[in-house]
Amino acid sequence: MRDRLLALIAGLLFPLAFAPYDLWPLLFVSIGLGYWCQQQASSAREALLRGWLYGLGMFAFGISWVHVSMHDYGFMPLWMAIPFTGLFAAFLALFYGLTFYASWRLGRSALAFAGIWLLLDWLRGVLLTGFPWLYAGYALIDSPFATLAPIGGVWLLTLSAVLISACLIRLTNWRRGGYAGLVASSALLILTAASHTLTFTQPSGSAQKVALVQGNIPQDLKWQLSMRERTQQIYQDLTRDIPADTLVVWPESALTNFYQNVSEFVEQEGQKIAERNGGFITGVPWRTVSNSGVTYHNSIASIPLDPGDGRQRVYHKQKLVPFGEYVPMQSLIRGLIPFFDLPMSGFTPGKSSQPNLTALGHSIAPFICYEILYPELVADRSHDADVLLTISNDAWFGTSAGPLQHFQMARMRALETGRWLLRGTNNGVTAVINEHGKVVDALPQFERDVLLSQYQPRQGTTPFMATGVWPWLLLACLIVWAGWRGRIRTSPNIPL
Incomplete structure (x- = not known):
């Protein structure tokens, strides 16, 4: 119960990284706590529940404003507008339940967690015309990571935020592996530093x-x-x-x-x-x-x-x-x-x-x-x-x-x-x-x-204009596979 409550609280922290609060370092705290809760889950089903609670906290707070248009201008009674908004948040939360579930099934590596997060974020943006709101990368628009955007758009920023957050949690237990994720995070940090010197338009x-x-x-x-x-x-x-x-x-x-x-x-x-x-x-x-x-x-x-x-x-x-x-x-x-x-x-x-x-x-x-x-x-x-x-x-x-x-x-x-x-x-x-x-x-x-x-x-x-999202979706698939293979080698008894 404690970890479920922590997953919900972690999700509630997520929107604080965005406007109008702009506390972007909380993005890493939120994702890191969510990943920690997933790591502690005793089963894939429990990971699914914790991921859904994380997403519920994220959207119940982050898009609570949806009820304004329903009630104030759509003439829907408040007793209907709030539950409708809650149902919408509960549906969107399923994407993060699936993220926690799938990455748990694939060995709980930081690589798999980050890759699946990105893939399901992209799916959320296209399914049923899409709801491309509150991608993690948007919170980094005023951070030192922002210069990654011309290279890989909000997708690279999102991948970086999730992978680095998860790897910070992995640092607390070196014996459980995850070295590939740490190497990938280091590479992203080096790319971030180098991107500050790049200009693509004139x-x-x-x-x-x-x-x-x-x-x-x-x-x-x-x-x-x-x-x-x-x-x-x-x-x-x-x-x-x-x-x-x-x-x-x-x-x-x-x-x-x-x-x-x-x-x-x-x-x-x-x-x-x-x-x-x-x-x-x-x-x-x-x-x-x-x-x-x-x-x-x-x-x-x-x-x-x-x-x-x-x-x-x-x-x-x-x-x-x-x-x-x-x-x-x-x-x-x-x-x-x-x-x-x-x-x-x-x-x-x-x-x-x-x-x-x-x-x-x-x-x-x-x-x-x-x-x-x-x-x-x-x-x-x-x-x-x-x-x-x-x-x-x-x-x-x-x-x-x-x-x-x-x-x-x-x-x-x-x-x-x-x-x-x-x-x-x-x-x-x-x-x-x-x-x-x-x-x-x-x-x-x-x-x-x-x-x-x-x-x-x-x-x-810019590179992102030339390539779009596809290289980053492919990279996400590759790191999911790498994370899964790495966990199989280091922990062959993990149930799949």
Whole structure:
């Protein structure tokens, strides 16, 4: 019972390494304690339970903010929202139960533990559209390990955190082997030291002025029909005095009406900005009518929409949020509770073949809200991009930790690709991030304002952009095998 409670406490420590707490050394404490609890398990079944308790502590605390959107804006009673969030956390915890179970079955080595952790984290990010949240590597964005990101992305950072944490526990008992894990950890530390001297991208052209408009319209008012004209006026007023030669960005769904219904207003705003030699990009819902019917998209457009140069001017979001932007099995569950009928929850995903946007002569890789959490998607779209752009509306999660965790994860994409990232939001965090993942300028949350800054276009390819996740999945498989073979040689009587 004591070790089970310790596993739960270890999981509760895990989110403290992330924003808004940013106590990143606790990441190693949390994972190390979890690994110690797995080592003490008397059976694979007990290891499974301890791993599930570890994951339950991690997600029950780390994503507790999910209930905010359900209760405050999805009109779900609190007595339902909290259990729904708990069930979601309990499901996600299964991935860590399986990690503890599988690595126990394979001999309990640090190598197997780290490799299986990474493989199941990746699976969590792709299964049923994925929930790529709270990967261990994100907590290291402001640590000395951060320079590993351009080499192997958040995956290499995660693998490093788990392997080093487990090997620190192994140091307490040399007689049980684990030397291969210690060698691998030492190699990672050497690579970390060497990576501080590496640069993979370079400036391309002169700096560009940018204005990120933060409308800060309350979420409970934003989607009301009576707010549509008022919303247009707010953004128009905020944009009026922006200096010339500036790229102006409005956030996700800045206008809560389809482009086709507000095209005159949007194009007029774009024309005013163009007359000052600026560019204009806005988030806006999109309606497409074809022979097969009507489809709706969550989109971002570079205005004017048809400048006559034949270049791409609109991007439709590919990675949709379940229940927020589409409802799985909607014919069965729509209408059961109000949460399944949130505004704009009937979107269709855009095609993966969409090119990047262009504005003021720059190629801009666009990502809408949740999409910035997918490392491979961002890396694939960044090859010809001068800058990354993500727009979001995190007002769904109020004053919780959710928006700050989202912002922290977005910063990792800049570091992985060696490019500046522009982040425009409705109520924060609106910011400009450089190629090192560092915040250059930012607005306070929950204020109506315009962030005037600049970005440096960059070109070049980081190793992570060139390879993606696959080398690290292969490495994870190899170290799982090495850990298993090593334990067989040193402890042939361990039950498998």
